[in-house]
Amino acid sequence: MVLVEEVQEDIVINERESDFETESEASDDASVLSDDDFDPSSETFGDRIAALKDIVPPEARTSLSNSVKSIKEWASWAINGSGQIAWWATTSALLVGLPLALAIEDEARITQQEREMQMQSQGQQQLLGGQQGGNPTGVVPAGF
Numbered sequence: 001m002v003l004v005e006e007v008q009e010d011i012v013i014n015e016r017e018s019d020f021e022t023e024s025e026a027s028d029d030a031s032v033l034s035d036d037d038f039d040p041s042s043e044t045f046g047d048r049i050a051a052l053k054d055i056v057p058p059e060a061r062t063s064l065s066n067s068v069k070s071i072k073e074w075a076s077w078a079i080n081g082s083g084q085i086a087w088w089a090t091t092s093a094l095l096v097g098l099p100l101a102l103a104i105e106d107e108a109r110i111t112q113q114e115r116e117m118q119m120q121s122q123g124q125q126q127l128l129g130g131q132q133g134g135n136p137t138g139v140v141p142a143g144f
Contacts, residue, residue, distance in 0.1 A: 053061065 056064070
């Protein structure tokens with residue numbers, strides 16, 4: 001036989017129904033601090049910011065939270081995208097630009113060597129031509 005037993009639920013006073021519900025809404029019977037108990041030197045900046053959430057309505061907090069989340073996602077996407085673009089540009093420059101620069105430098109070196117060889121051959125021709133070209137008729141002057 002099945003025994004059915006009724007279980008009493010314990011009701012917790014401080015349990016919140018909503019994520020946006022503040023403590024002042026959760027328990028109206030909570031005692032309010034008197035002016036004598038308040039010590040501003042022990043309050044942190046974070047405590048002051050946390051206390052401001054009572055001023056902003058839950059719909060505005062949700063909207064602001066969604067906006068901040070969307071901005072963070074877009075910023076993350078942009079940073080990742082710019083990193084990928086930088087990677088592609090750097091890799092392409094190394095794979096295409098570096099061999100191209102080396103080929104241009106090699107071509108310039110070869111051109112410079114050809115110029116030097118031409119200058120050397122012209123210099124040799126001038127030297128040989130100067131020895132033969134001093135007397136174009138080949139006649140030895142009469143005094144020698």
